Amino acid sequence: MSGITKLVLVDTDYRRRAAVSHDLAGSEIHVEPFDGAEDLIAHWPSNGVLLIHDDGVALNLVVAYMARTGNWLPCICYAEQPDPRQVAMAVLTGAIDYLPWPLGRDELRHALLDAGDRARLMSTGKLREAVARSRLExxxxxxxxxxxxxxxxxxxxxxxxxxxxxxxxxxxxxxxxxxxxxxxxxxxxxxxxxxxxxxxxxxxxxx
The missing domain is CATH 1.10.10.10 (Winged helix-like DNA-binding domain superfamily/Winged helix DNA-binding domain)
Structure with a gap:
């Protein structure tokens, strides 16, 4: 999967975390769950793809942290019935993809496969944008x-x-x-x- 072997899951709801972990159990993808953005930031991983439940707060906190530190990881967001504006705001903030909940196993695996290639193309530019936006604030x-x-x-x-x-x-x-x-x-x-x-x-x- 283009080197994507670790999924860093960020969600305050343990039921959703358990569902994602269960769906990927036995696959080549290791799921590392975190109970929200603060938990992730306190134990920042060195690699992986972030899968963040979009609650309107978590992505902003994570991107702000990456802007301050330069520790970029590609982000995929998901939410229940997201509206187009919500998706657009997440992408503008720094997400490279957006998925609806519940997540289908095949859809999630495809998104992770795609994330590896897209992250290599977007990470440098997205990080510069995040740093610049942080300064403008x-x-x-x-x-x-x-x-x-x-x-x-x-x-x-x-x-x-x-x-x-x-x-x-x-x-x-x-x-x-x-x-x-x-x-x-x-x-x-x-x-x-x-x-x-x-x-x-x-x-x-x-x-």
Whole structure:
């Protein structure tokens, strides 16, 4: 299975954990269960594919941890009757696949097989995006607005006119924004914004 031999299961419901473990019993896949995101983070594995029950919290906690530490593992989410918005949010956050519960054995095995190949293609980019998003969360609303405007190539004067603030205030927000992002210059801040997929920061605008 493309080297995928360990499934790291994250779910607060022991019945679902037991069902997944039972379905994969006797297969080449070893299931390592964790009782929620906090339990996983406290005992972070060195390898495997994460299978996370999407309760609206766990994936965010896990991705934030990976962004802070750089310990990337590919994530697959699952939930009962997920709606399209829920699936889209999970994928934007960092999931490489999304499955409906209950999980079929063949469907799960196919997803794990696919995860090995997709993870190798996506892990570097997804980790950069997660790190960038984590940095952007440090910004105030006004600092994000200044960053978006800077990425669009606007001068301090034009930014001030757009946001109805003085150029001096723009400079202050700009300096604070760079410091919070850990960026040494504006180009680096724009790169972080692009990696985080901040609205209005396409490579064309940032060029």
């Amino acid at each position: 440090r910004l105030t609303r006004r600092e994000r607005e200044v960053l978006e405007a800077v990425a669009c190539g606007l001068s301090n004067r034009k930014i001030g006119e757009t946001l109805a603030i003085s150029p001096r205030t723009v400079e202050i927000h700009r300096a604070n924004m760079l410091a919070k992002l850990g960026a040494n210059h504006t180009a680096e801040a724009i790169r972080i914004a692009i990696e985080a997929s901040l609205p209005g920061t396409t490579p064309a605008l940032a060029a």
